[in-house]
Amino acid sequence: MTIETNIVHPDTTIRALMATIEAAPVKLCVLVDDTGRLLRTVVDGDIRRALLAGASLESPASTLPAQDTVYRPADTPRPDLIAALIENPSISAIVLVDADHRPTGLIARNKALSGILLSPPHLGQSESAYVRKAFDDNWIAPAGPNLNAFEVALRGASGRAHTLAVSSGTAALHLALRVLGVGAGDPVYVSDLTFAATVQPVLYQNARPVLIDSEPKSWNMSPAALERRLEKDAAAGCLPKALIVVHLYGQSADMGAILALSERYGVPVIEDAAESLGASYGNRPSGAHGLLSAYSFNGNKIITTSGGGALVSDRGDLIERARMLSTQGRDPAEHYQHSHVAYNYRMSNVLAGIGLGQLELLADRVARRREIFETYKAGLGDIPGLSFQDEPGGSQGNRWLSVISLDPDQIARHPYQLLRELRHEGIESRPAWKPMHMQPICAGCVFEPHSATEVVSSRLFLQSLCLPSGTTLSDDQQQRIIACVRNFTKG
Ligand SMILES: Cc1ncc(COP(=O)(O)O)c(C=O)c1O
Structure with missing residues (x-):
């Protein structure tokens, strides 16, 4: 960073120091002597202490009590400077000096350590209004107007007629397996190159993952490997109960080839579209091709509800069954009766408010x-x-x-x-x-x-x-x- 705007001289008044700090992008003054050599730095706290000790706004900078200044030769490797800032949280900036001890630049803590994250949440203008509405209406529950509106809006984004908002993408995948009747010992084909959340729900069901390699172009499920495996398993009489195909890093798998094989062998397809909301394959959104599809709204995804997911399908009966299983499987009776082992997987109305704002973006x-x-x-x-x-x-x-x-x-x-x-x-x-x-x-x-x-x-x-x-x-x-x-x- 350039340092010119921060440079001051010993006869500068405290009032002028304050104005310099106010105006400079990095909030400190760098005090130099008549020959331009570094004397010290001055931050707000130094001025406060000087005023408390009796200095006036017109006192010169030279009256400030002594202080240690952190400086390094200008050619110090940048990683070392960053490491110094990380190790010592009390350093607000490092002054870089040349061989004559003249300041040449500044490494400011807040700029240098403003890290770059992989995929942080990115909120817009309207999320907080939807969340505020949930508070105002006291819909602080896994039910309410935001949730209903979010499910309707998701129909547009997913190209599906039926949608169910749940607490995570993992929960959506688990519900998909449950509604397809996957149980202990059932083989389920799964894309091999994926996050563990794709396979975990298969293991929750004590089912048996069969892992299908990627193809080199899209990095997604290899139709060649899938075909070979289906041929072998059909011959052995152990075709899978379902196939979970992942759309890796937001890129759709080769759904034409995969759906053709699934139809030939009668295997239902679940799309793990956790990463691919907003992508498309053919003329339809990613997640609009298999029997059921799961999305994730985790904090790192393309849009987020902080944590959340959705199960979508064109089959209303499957989504209604999943809805029942996502709310403890209560039977349609006045009293509390439960005939199914089920879950508490619904999305909160508060978080659906975040989702509504995010979907607009x-x-x-x-x-x-x-x-x-x-x-x-x-x-x-x-x-x-x-x-x-x-x-x-x-x-x-x-x-x-x-x-x-x-x-x-x-x-x-x-x-x-x-x-x-x-x-x-x-x-x-x-x-x-x-x-x-x-x-x-x-x-x-x-x-x-x-x-x-x-x-x-x-x-x-x-x-x-x-x-x-x-x-x-x-x-x-x-x-x-x-x-x-x-x-x-x-x-
Ligand atoms: C491919 C894949 N499947 C499933 C999930 C699970 O989603 P969630 O974290 O919402 O449970 C994720 C993301 O976390 C994912 O990347």
Whole structure:
């Protein structure tokens, strides 16, 4: 940061110091002697103490009591400066000095440590009004007008006739399995490369995940692996009770091929569209293709209710059954009677208010995430060995996360080294999901690879890194990230 606006001299009055602090972007004065050498810094607290000790507004800066100033040579590596700020919370800024001890720049705590998060929530103008309304109407419950309106609005976003808002995407997936009657020992096919939440509900039901590898372009369920597995299981007479296909990082799987196979073998498809709200496949929204689909409104998703999810379908009977199971499975009777083991999975009316405001912004959020992806592609796409998740023709991803993949034959350093370098710069990145066939919770599960010679999911896991993709990311911040990645790949 430039320092000119912060520089003052010993004869500057306390009144003028206060005006300088008020006007400067970094709230301190840097006091220098007649030759321009650093003497000390002055912050609000120094002035307060001087006034309490009897100084007046017209007293010169030279009367301020002595104080330690934190400075470093201007060529100190930036990670070391950031580390110094992290380690000592009382330092508000570090002054950089040249060999003659003249100030050349400032590292301000609030600027340097304003970290860049992977995918933080991004609220708009109207969420708080909907939440306020829930308070005003005293609908602080898992029922009420916001919840009803949110479910109606979700019909538009999902392209589905029936919607049920619940407490999480995981709960939505669990309800999908329950309404399809998945129980102990039933095989359920699941995309291998995903977050654990896709497979957990299968395990809640004591069912048996069968893990299907990715294909290399969209990184989603490989139709080739799916077909091979279905052929084998049909021959053995153990076809799955359901198939959960994930739309990874907001990019739809090849639903044409997957639905054709599911129809051929009579297997119902559940879409795990937790990450893909606002994306499309063919002319329909992602999540409008299988029998049932689940969305997530977790805080890191493209829109959020802080925590929440939804189950959607064109089959009203399935959604009504899920609604019953999401509210403790009460029978239609005046008294409290329960014939089903069920759950407390409904979304709160308060949180649905956040969702209503967020849904109004969905198209903008998708457009911005796609723009962020394109900027990464423009800034990094020429690096040999660096590639991105494809967007096959006929689909449009929401680019929830922009993910890069580094080919070890061309880039010697591992993505986790990049993760650490970015972390040092206050930039959050994350590894790609670790495939389910490599997870302890899926030990012993059948895994069907993309081909006899290629496992795609574990390669993507080992080579890929998710970059900050949130819609609050500024252009400057993104350029900083691009510079870090370019620098890393040169190393
Ligand atoms: C692919 C996938 N499935 C399911 C979930 C579960 O959603 P939730 O966190 O709302 O339970 C998530 C996100 O967290 C996800 O990324």
